[in-house]
Amino acid sequence: MIIVKIGGSVFSDKKGDPENFDVETVRRIAKEIAGFYPAEDFIIVHGGGSFGHPEAKRYGIREGLPEGWENAHRKRIGFTLTHQAMLRANAKFIEAFVAENLPAFSVSTSSIFITENGDVAYGDVEVIQRLVDLRFIPVLFGDVSIDLAKGIEILSGDQIITYLAKMLEPKKVIFLMDVDGIYDGKPGEGKLIQNLRLDEIDGLFERLSCIASGTDVTGGICNKLREAKKIACFSEVWFVNGKVPGRLSGAIRGDGFGTVLRE
DSSP, X not given: OEEEEEOHHHHOOTTSSTTOOOHHHXXXXXXXXXXXXXXXXXXXXXXXXXXXXXXXXXXXXXGOOOSSHHHHXXXXXXXXXXXXXXXXXXHHHHHHHXXXXXXXXXXXXXXXXXXXXTEEEEEOOHHHHHHHXXXXXXXXXXXXXXXXXXXXXXEOHHHHHHHHHHHHOOSEEEEEESSSSEESSSTTTSOEESEEEGGGHHHHHHHSOOSOOTTOOSOHHHHHHHHHHHHTTTSEXXXXXXXXXXXXXXXXXTOOSSEEEEO
């Protein structure tokens, strides 16, 4: 089994118009996956891009449900609108994958995961495993979540993958980004790290800014590294440029260009 995370910056311009979607890139990604299916089982998780992030930020979903009816009710409306935006993004992914003759099947993340202070407290992965067993390709997404401590929260695609890796132990997790991999500084300035060891990640945190930029409410590259550090205990992790044709195929084969993290 291989889990592929399609980052929001790969299929969408977060600084562009709301809910813009790069159909051509997603169709090409689906076509690359089709080259390995059904010999390989796949699970897809995609980010929010220009769909979920603006609404989540506008309504302050990460702050949870406040006291007082009016403020809490505004957050409830925002919670719903954020989820609906992600459903629209997910529908576009399903359309693109089906167009490449892949049996992609939407799985609504907020219906099977519950968080506590932002961390996954529970996830019902049985339906995902059964879909894979039946040769479907489950497609999950970063989403809102019911939170045991805060009432409501945001669950990032990266956190979802960490939980899935722990429960399902895929042989490989591939993060598709809009840069070539993990750098020891800013992309274009720092050096690309092609082979990254688990014990080197903490040192990277000291050299990289961990403040989210723009409208990304899920933590950016530093959050990916934190989650990848956990994932590496269960599977091989790749970071590759999803904008460049062939990079995903190379990671699936194991001879690709990017960053590979091994325990």
